[in-house]
Every structure is written in structure tokens, then in C-alpha cells.
Amino acid sequence: MVSMKHLRLLGNISAAMLLVFAVACGPSLTLTDVDYAQPMESVASPDQNGNVQDIRLGISFNVTDLNVKERGEGASLPEEVRFIRSRDGYYFVTAPGFNNVYVFEVEERALDLKKVIRVSGAGLANPAFNQRSPYIQLVDGDVEYRLTKDGLAN
């Protein structure tokens, strides 16, 4: 014989299940095949506060912390910063004199460091990014590096 207590429990379980279904069936949409590839790198000079921007692409960020990480506290800002966005949407950033290329993931009003790719021991002389999907090509004089968000591709 099913008691009143059991019936109430059954009712509560049904309500909870309905709620779960309702949440699961809420508005959800994912667009695919997104290509974030920036056709050409941006070259920007940091202002006195360390901000760089590309007006055409509508992006700006501060490179002070990046410079500290690369060169240490008190180091002067580089004359120019070069950055490019890969097809996957990651930003690759470097500058002349840097030994590394920094890979950033886009967050809400922030760029989150995902990977540091070491490319030089004595500092890059004249680095330049090229979009070569699925890679990002870094050239420095006669040297070429193929980069992905995870590091050197070769």
C-alpha cells in the first residue's frame, strides 16, 4: 500500500525532473567554422602607459606586464609590438628583442596567456608575423618559424 509520504516524494521527483528538462531545453546555439584569421599582422608602438592598438581592427591592450615578463621589472617598453590573430582566435604577440612569442586566448575584456613559445636565445632582430593558416609564420631575417597555439609546429 502506497502511503501519502511516498506519493509526495514521487511528486517532488517529477517536479525536479521537469525542471532539469526545462533547463536542458533552454536557448542554445553554436556557430561553427569560425575563422578569426587576421589577414596581416598589426604593428603598433606602445604609448607611455604601454597601450598598443590597431584602430582598423578595433583592438587595444596593455603590454606592460608582458614586457615585465619578457625583460624583467624596470625594462623599457619595446619600440614596436607585433601581433596577429590566428584562425583559431588566439593572439600571437612578440616584439624586437624578445626571445619568445606569447600566445593569448581571448577572454572577456582580457587576453589570457596560453603559451610562451621560445624562438630565440639572443632576442629577435626584426620579427614579423604572416598569416599562413593553419599556422602563424614568424620570420626574422632568413629564419622562419611555424607556430600554433601549442608551440612550434615543426
Add this chain to the structure above:
Amino acid sequence: MEKLTIKTVLATLLLLAVGFSGQVQAQFQSDFQIKQNFDRDHAEVLQELKTVRTTDEVDELMEKLDEMDSRYRDNASMLNRVLYPETLEMRVTNLRELAQATSSHISRLGEQGDTIVVLEERITELTADADRYQQRADSLNNQLAAMRRSRDANAAQARRLRQELEKRDEFIIKMVDSIFVAYENVDLQSLSPGERRGLALEIDAQNVLGYIESVVDNNISFLNTHTELSTQDFLKLYSVQVEFNRMWENMGYDLAQIYVAETRRGDRIGSIVEKVDEWQMLVDDAAWTTLSDAFAQNNIELAPFRNSLEFYTSLNTYVDEAIARAEEGGSDEEVERYQNFADFWFGSVKPRWQEYLVEANLMTYENFNTIDEKLADWKLQAQPTSYTMMILLGLAIVLIIILLVLWLMARGTPATESRGRTR
């Protein structure tokens, strides 16, 4: 031979090394740098297009464009993306079209420049002649002034001097006319303000306006001081004025275009226009007054007239009224009136004035023909009915009566004979 072979091999290796390094260099070129180079080359060509002066320079630029096009062709895909919404092809095509337009513009300016150079030479040549005429005119004007002071001055002398001045006026009118007819071939609209100013200065330097003004001044002065000239002289002056006006109206617009930016020169043209109007008024007044006087002196009372239309209307009215009068009955008086008019018309007006009246657009040959035809009609109608005609008319009536009687008699005879046979 062996050394040569080693040298050849070394040279080949060197070439290969250079070629390889070049390839490497090209392989790792920065897209950003390529875009910057393209922007720089594009700006350079654009700048050069602004400063080119010859079609040869434009041709060189076209070659440079071809080379630029092929140099960046391999990077077209990347450039198309970064130049969006334009493309590499659009940029190069735009530059080519601009170069072609510049080339056409330079060619056109060159043709106009040639025309202007020829014209300037012509002006120099003609103004030398005009100077010579000017000196002669000054001397003649002095003589005229002396004559005016002298009581011995007479119309014949004035006419002689006037003829001399006329030659000069005619020359200057033709000179200015020929210059401006040629200037009409230059598209003044397409000249830059600087070029127009140059043209204006050139015309001013040669003092073309000065010559034009002197023609007007001379004529005004002459008309103001010589009222004793004949109708023929005044009609001749009238035709000169009409010819001058035609020339002035043709070139007035061009002059305004050339001098548009120069207020002072604009005033100068305004002053010449005023003088031309004064000249026209004086010659108009003198011509119609002497013409009217000439008819009156020959006992031909025309209705008053002050212009060509009124003059022609007066002539027609006069002849039409005479014809209407004669139609009511010819008479010796009418014949005499006709003869008086015909003598003046065929003896003075047509042989001496017709040419100038037509030249000055005051009358046409058709107008003269119309009057001639009416005169023929007037002559016919004016004749009085003669006695011979009356006698002939009487004889004709008598003859008709006789013939009528004979016919009636002939008709009566057969009827009588027929009645006799019946009985």
C-alpha cells in the same frame, strides 16, 4: 680549359647561391612589409602623376605601373584582403586610367600650347604693322585737327583723310578678328586660371585692346567734328561700325573669359563697350539724318525714320501711295513725280548707297528688288490716257457697230426667201 671550367663552375655556384638566398629572402618576406612597399609605390606613382609634364613621362609611368602590377601579382590574394573593399587590380587599374587621362590632358594642352605660340607670333607680327598704321593715323589726326582749326577745311579734304583712317581701321578690325577667330580654336574653359592670366597678359602686352579702343576713339572724334560729309560717307562709316560690332560681339565673350579674374581689366572692357555704344549712337544718328535730308533735297518727302525698318517702311509707303494715286488716273504730274523718284533711286541710291546699306545690314537686295518692282508698276499706272488711244478706241467701237449691222442684215435675207417659196 680546365681553369675556365673551374671558373665557370664557381660562377654558376655563386649565381645559384645568390639566387637561393634571394629566394629565401623572398620566401620569408613580411606581408606587412609587402603592404608597406605597395603603399609606398602607389603613393609614388600618384605623386608623379601630379607632376608629369610630357607624354613621354606618362609612358614611363605606365611602364612602371606594368612592372608594379607584375611585382605584386604573387601577393594579390593577401593584398586583396588587406586592401578590402578595394583590390590590387582596382588600385592598378585606377592608376592606369588616371595616367591615360593625364596623357590626354597633356596632349590637349600641348596642341593648345602650339596654337597659342602660333597666335602669339601672329600677334607680334600684326602689331608691328598696326604700329606703323598708328603712326600714320596720328599724323592724319593731327592734320584733321589743323583742318578743324582752319576755316579752309572742306568736306573733300576731310573725306580724303577719312579714307586714310579707314584703311587703318579696316586693318585693325581684320587683325583683331583674325586673332580672335584663331583664339576661338582654343578651348578657354580647359585652360587653368594661370594659363588664362598668361594669355590675358600676352594680349595686353601686345596692346590689342589699345588698338581696338583707338579705332573707337578715332571714329567718335571724327563723327563729332565732321558733319559735312555726304550720305555715302556716313553710310560707309555705318558699315565700318557694323563690321566692328560684329567682331566685338564675337570676341567679347572670349575676352570676358580671359579677363574674368582681373577687375581692372573688366572695367577696361566695360569702358570700351560704353565707347562702342556711343560710336553706334553717333553713326546711327548721322546716317539717318543725312539719308532723310538727301531724300528731302530731291523733293521726296518720306515719312520720318530713325532706323532701317522705319526707313524701308517709309519707302514702301511712299511708293504704294503713289501707285494707288496713279491707279485712279495717270497724269503728267504723276509721271513727273515718278521720274523724280526714279532718277534719284536709280541715279543715286542704288549706284552709290546700295552697297553700304546692304553691307551695314540696313537693307537687303530683296528689299531693293521689291522697290524696283513697285516702281515699274508706278511707272505704268502714272501714264496719262493718250488721244491716240481714244481714237483707236472710237474706231474700234464704230467697227464693232458696222459688223453687228452686217450680221443682222445677213440673218434677215434667208428668212424672206423662205416665205416666198411657201406661197
